Amino acid sequence: MAVARATKGILLVAFLAAFSALSIATTLTRISRQHAVAPEAWAALERKELDLAASLFRQELQQRPRDAALHFGAATAAYALGQTGSALSSLKKAVELDPEFADALAMLGQVAYERGDSGLAIRSVEKASALRPRDGALKERLDHWRRESTVHDSYLEKPAGHFRILYEGSTQQSIGDRVARVLEREYSSVGRMLNSYPSETVTVILYTNREFQDITRSPSWATGKYDGRIRIAVGGALRPDDLDRVVTHELVHAIVASAAPRRVPTWLNEGLATYLESSDRSWVPETLRRARAVVPLDDLANGFSGLDEEQALVAYAESAVAAEILCTKLGRHIGGFLHIVGNGTSVDEALLAFQVQPDAFHAEWRRRVGFR
Numbered sequence: 001m002a003v004a005r006a007t008k009g010i011l012l013v014a015f016l017a018a019f020s021a022l023s024i025a026t027t028l029t030r031i032s033r034q035h036a037v038a039p040e041a042w043a044a045l046e047r048k049e050l051d052l053a054a055s056l057f058r059q060e061l062q063q064r065p066r067d068a069a070l071h072f073g074a075a076t077a078a079y080a081l082g083q084t085g086s087a088l089s090s091l092k093k094a095v096e097l098d099p100e101f102a103d104a105l106a107m108l109g110q111v112a113y114e115r116g117d118s119g120l121a122i123r124s125v126e127k128a129s130a131l132r133p134r135d136g137a138l139k140e141r142l143d144h145w146r147r148e149s150t151v152h153d154s155y156l157e158k159p160a161g162h163f164r165i166l167y168e169g170s171t172q173q174s175i176g177d178r179v180a181r182v183l184e185r186e187y188s189s190v191g192r193m194l195n196s197y198p199s200e201t202v203t204v205i206l207y208t209n210r211e212f213q214d215i216t217r218s219p220s221w222a223t224g225k226y227d228g229r230i231r232i233a234v235g236g237a238l239r240p241d242d243l244d245r246v247v248t249h250e251l252v253h254a255i256v257a258s259a260a261p262r263r264v265p266t267w268l269n270e271g272l273a274t275y276l277e278s279s280d281r282s283w284v285p286e287t288l289r290r291a292r293a294v295v296p297l298d299d300l301a302n303g304f305s306g307l308d309e310e311q312a313l314v315a316y317a318e319s320a321v322a323a324e325i326l327c328t329k330l331g332r333h334i335g336g337f338l339h340i341v342g343n344g345t346s347v348d349e350a351l352l353a354f355q356v357q358p359d360a361f362h363a364e365w366r367r368r369v370g371f372r
């Protein structure tokens, strides 16, 4: 998710961790208890030993290819590993084998939505909700997606290279053109730097401010968000430079997600987006100098959503400093570093894999941000 710092010349962005959108744990417990087959695979999944779980489900499916619950288990492991394409095909198989498998339908809806297929998402959750009429969370998700879909249906669509841009009417034509130019330029430059490119067309939606808040439920200061789609509020008095920065910031999130879909600490994700969004970073030292409190990076690993606007600004500045140091120390290995962090390696271990001493990174960060 992203925030504008129009008044201070800054843009803030927070990132929605896709995994939190699903309350998978309780579902898994229920299904694995009902399902006597492959207990080791379910147990591995619950212990979050994802590679092991994925391989055990694969083995078991060779014996029982028509077991819908096993396809659901395989999908859950794949999803947690960030392999949403594989999760999607396993879920399609599960609901083909068992059309009344509500958990699989609900998850199919979520994965399809995250991959930008709102049509399949809505159809799947409609079926799940019909099977579980008392599930309020499902109903709410369905209502939200339907509202969003109605708004998007009224928008114009502009195909633009690696992107599909949706925007309202002719008044935003010039903004749409500008966004398309920035996206294509930064796609190459950020993609090259992080050595990763989104494998599919990225949907970019330009909202009026009111619709942006309504659809993303973002804090009032937010102007951008990435949640599988890039969403940007363009209706306010966003200056062209700020618009370019918001667009670039969200695009960095899309590219980080393609390199490392899961397990990237928020400070690293936001740090890269904030560091790469613009070459003007004069606000960073200024913000840190004025900050009443600087918090450790570990406290910024799981989202910035609990922070107020002032704390969030400091968090973005701290993260940007960390990203700058990492980019300098790792050079062309920053993409490889990101990739292994996404595979579950800790930041410190990943640094060692590229012969960078974690202590040196942390000491320089503490000095630069004034952490005592």
Ligand SMILES: [Zn+2]
Residues within 6 Å of the ligand: 001, 002, 012, 013, 014, 015, 249, 253, 269, 270, 273
């Ligand atoms: Zn961000």
